[in-house]
Amino acid sequence: MVAETARAFEALEAQAQTLLSTFVAAGHEAVAPAVLQPADVYLDVIGEALRARSYVFTDPDGDEYCLRPDLTVPICRLHLERHPEGSKQGDYCYNGSAFRFQPRGADAAHPREFRQCGIESIGVVDREKSDAQTLARILNALDAAGLKDWKLRIGDLGLFRALLDAIDMPERWRERLRHRFWRPVAFREELENLTQSADHANTSGLPDELLKSLDPAKPEEAAKQTAEYLDSNNIDMIGVRTLEEISLHLARMAADIRAERLPEATANLIEGYIGVKAPARAAGARVKDLMRDTGVDISPALDRYHKRLQHLSEMGVDITRAEFSAEFGRSLEYYTGFVFEVLVPDLGQTSPVAGGGRYDGLMKMCGAPENVPAVGAAIHTERLLTAVRG
Amino acid sequence: MTERLQFALPSKGRLMEQATEALAKAGLEVKKTGNERGYLGEIVGIKNLDVLFVSASEIAWYLKTGKAHLGVTGADLVQERMTDWETRIKMLKPLGFGFADVVVAVPNCWLDVRTIANLDELAGSFRATHGRWFRVATKYINLSRQFFVAKGFNDYRIVESLGATEGTPTAGTADLIVDITTTGTTLKANGLRILDDGIILKSQANLIASNVANWTPQTREAQNEIMARLGD
Numbered sequence: 001m002v003a004e005t006a007r008a009f010e011a012l013e014a015q016a017q018t019l020l021s022t023f024v025a026a027g028h029e030a031v032a033p034a035v036l037q038p039a040d041v042y043l044d045v046i047g048e049a050l051r052a053r054s055y056v057f058t059d060p061d062g063d064e065y066c067l068r069p070d071l072t073v074p075i076c077r078l079h080l081e082r083h084p085e086g087s088k089q090g091d092y093c094y095n096g097s098a099f100r101f102q103p104r105g106a107d108a109a110h111p112r113e114f115r116q117c118g119i120e121s122i123g124v125v126d127r128e129k130s131d132a133q134t135l136a137r138i139l140n141a142l143d144a145a146g147l148k149d150w151k152l153r154i155g156d157l158g159l160f161r162a163l164l165d166a167i168d169m170p171e172r173w174r175e176r177l178r179h180r181f182w183r184p185v186a187f188r189e190e191l192e193n194l195t196q197s198a199d200h201a202n203t204s205g206l207p208d209e210l211l212k213s214l215d216p217a218k219p220e221e222a223a224k225q226t227a228e229y230l231d232s233n234n235i236d237m238i239g240v241r242t243l244e245e246i247s248l249h250l251a252r253m254a255a256d257i258r259a260e261r262l263p264e265a266t267a268n269l270i271e272g273y274i275g276v277k278a279p280a281r282a283a284g285a286r287v288k289d290l291m292r293d294t295g296v297d298i299s300p301a302l303d304r305y306h307k308r309l310q311h312l313s314e315m316g317v318d319i320t321r322a323e324f325s326a327e328f329g330r331s332l333e334y335y336t337g338f339v340f341e342v343l344v345p346d347l348g349q350t351s352p353v354a355g356g357g358r359y360d361g362l363m364k365m366c367g368a369p370e371n372v373p374a375v376g377a378a379i380h381t382e383r384l385l386t387a388v389r390g
Numbered sequence: 391m392t393e394r395l396q397f398a399l400p401s402k403g404r405l406m407e408q409a410t411e412a413l414a415k416a417g418l419e420v421k422k423t424g425n426e427r428g429y430l431g432e433i434v435g436i437k438n439l440d441v442l443f444v445s446a447s448e449i450a451w452y453l454k455t456g457k458a459h460l461g462v463t464g465a466d467l468v469q470e471r472m473t474d475w476e477t478r479i480k481m482l483k484p485l486g487f488g489f490a491d492v493v494v495a496v497p498n499c500w501l502d503v504r505t506i507a508n509l510d511e512l513a514g515s516f517r518a519t520h521g522r523w524f525r526v527a528t529k530y531i532n533l534s535r536q537f538f539v540a541k542g543f544n545d546y547r548i549v550e551s552l553g554a555t556e557g558t559p560t561a562g563t564a565d566l567i568v569d570i571t572t573t574g575t576t577l578k579a580n581g582l583r584i585l586d587d588g589i590i591l592k593s594q595a596n597l598i599a600s601n602v603a604n605w606t607p608q609t610r611e612a613q614n615e616i617m618a619r620l621g622d
Contacts, residue, residue: 043547044522048535172511179514179545186542205504205586230499238581239497239559240520249502249512364521 012115012381015145016095019117019379022141023093026133028119031092033074039064041073045334045365053101067099072359072376075120076366086368089123095381109351109383117141118356118378122363128304130375131338131358132311138354138377139317142342146388147353151321151343154280155328155357156308158337159287162301163273167266169194170259171216172252177270184327191270194262206253216251223247269294276326280309283324308338329357336360338375344387353387354379394438395612396603398452398461401429401443408487409462409595416619436615438608447471453479456603460613466492466570466593470533480599483620488595492530494537494588495577496566497559504586506541509566513545516565527551527564530590534568537590556580 020030039056043064050056055067068074071094079090095117106112119137124130135152142150160181164174173194180187210229214222226247230237237243269290278286284306291298313319322340329339339357347353356377363372399420400406410420419434420441431441444452444461450471452458462485469475496503503509509524517523524546528534531548538546549564556576558564568590571577577584597620599613 047523047545048538048547049544175514176511179511183542183544207501210501226501229501235498236581237497237499239499239565240562241497241500241516241565245515245519246500246502249515253502 012385015385016117016381018145019141020093020095022144023119026137028091028093031078031094032096033078035068035097036065037068037074039066041366042066055099069100070098071096071116072120076363079122080367086363086372087123091121093119115381116378117381118376120376122374123372125373127373128308129311131308132315134375134377135340136315136317145384153328153341153343154322154324155339156305157329157335159301162298166296166298169262170255172256191267195264195267211254214251214254216255219248222251274326278324280319280322280324334359334362347383347387351383353383393606393608394440395609396440396442396458398442398444398449398458400446405446405488412485418619436612439612453598453600456600459600459603459609461598462595464488464593465596466591470530473532478601480601481596482599483597485595485597490570490572490593491589492533492570492591492593493584494568495582495584498581498583506543506585506587510543523547524566525549525564526566526568527555527558528568530568533590556582
């Protein structure tokens with residue numbers, strides 16, 4: 001547990017003031033969202049896994065609440081409360097407690113209760129610039145707090161998405177791969193399934209005749225055929241999934257059965273990409289090399305990657321201290337693009353002193369009508385204090 | 391600690407009648423002691439034994455904590471209430487009544503979903519379209535979680551439901567359910583279908599022993615007598 005001596009508390013508070021003042025100077029508004037948050041939003045965002053790593057409980061009214069495991073969701077909710085349409089620009093900063101259950105018991109680097117100091121920028125349309133700004137401001141704050149020796153680990157989930165989009169395969173396979181990306185073992189299995197010639201289409205038990213007659217290129221017709229099938233079998237439509245959703249998915253399954261298997265070379269390309277680990281600048285070239293002679297072109301996504309690095313350089317960030325890892329960001333399911341962690345040699349790889357990234361889907365999950373560009377990062381203040389004091 | 395075997399039986403309903411019947415068939419006559427509306431009893435001719443009439447779901451807790459040595463209740467209730475049930479209790483004998491399956495059921499109109507794997511591959515696009523995970527209504531929170539973890543399905547969230555679970559997909563409060571069924575009629579009437587690989591547990595009433603109760607030679611003897619009469 002955190003030793004809450006008055007001195008440690010004061011030291012953390014003083015450090016937080018230093019960090020916050022740099023954020024405020026950069027134009028972020030200091031806010032203090034509620035510690036107690038409705039569990040609902042978190043459960044929808046993180047899933048049932050939340051219960052395994054947070055403090056979730058039922059209040060006397062039977063409503064579920066949790067001690068916030070981070071401040072990003074509370075900030076999104078705060079922004080939505082002010083601007084229900086969600087897309088208006090908002091730059092926030094905060095310093096406050098967050099809570100995580102530690103299954104193997106808490107230790108100094110992984111306490112149950114800790115303070116996060118961070119920033120979130122919501123609704124900024126120039127994504128690469130906003131990404132770079134977020135990282136630059138975090139590094140600036142760390143510098144002001146006295147941290148000199150750090151390394152960066154960066155990733156870009158947008159590159160992976162672009163790679164899948166650029167490879168010719170049925171949309172349903174893409175969804176399957178994207179969906180399993182977060183779980184390395186399941187992902188590898190899926191990739192193997194798609195390259196094997198045997199029927200791994202998961203279609204047993206489906207209405208055969210209907211399946212054979214559907215064409216994903218004609219969604220309206222597919223919906224009509226599906227409606228007829230339901231009608232003649234006296235099956236009522238219930239639930240939130242629409243006829244169009246069901247028929248489109250059926251049609252994709254049909255296409256899947258008829259599709260050629262994924263070529264071995266393509267599977268290797270995907271595996272090859274996931275294995276890329278290199279200094280930030282060299283990584284772009286490495287990825288480009290992988291694509292050579294494959295007919296797969298992800299230049300727009302790579303351009304965005306380089307543009308972000310360019311912004312970072314111009315903002316004074318020493319890019320040579322950054323290593324790119326294609327796989328990084330895999331365990332954090334709400335990130336959608338740029339991700340980063342600031343590492344300090346003394347604390348090791350599993351205890352980053354700060355981290356963050358882009359989460360364009362989170363605002364919608366919190367209730368915004370559409371996806372909203374958003375990026376943010378937080379500093380683990382206890383770790384930072386340990387790092388600067390040595 | 392008491393040296394009398396504490397035997398927990400269901401205190402009401404079909405389960406109580408069937409439990410009493412099954413024991414009577416083996417020559418074990420259960421009698422209430424004292425007040426007819428009381429919750430204590432005995433088995434005629436068995437020494438050192440008290441019968442405790444408890445609600446079926448409480449019996450799991452009695453066995454888990456060792457408050458009862460033996461009990462009769464559904465395997466579903468025991469497994470739901472104890473994540474470590476295999477170390478805490480021992481299923482001695484299935485009793486041939488109280489049959490019920492704990493199953494995963496989806497709207498029958500989901501023609502594209504026959505298996506958990508179908509559900510899993512759909513989770514991403516469902517979330518993209520509806521802005522949330524699949525909601526699973528159930529009172530079997532632990533059984534559901536364990537089953538889905540074993541199947542590699544993680545993208546759902548549980549909505550606790552303590553009654554009329556079959557109605558939740560129609561009402562729109564859940565997308566699919568995990569519930570108990572005996573004939574499947576209620577599921578069908580509510581437009582639901584069991585997934586092809588959606589049987590979580592085939593449950594029936596069991597005679598169950600607690601591993602953590604205070605077992606003495608006297609209580610063992612009483613248990614052996616009961617087991618002998620039940621033909622084991």
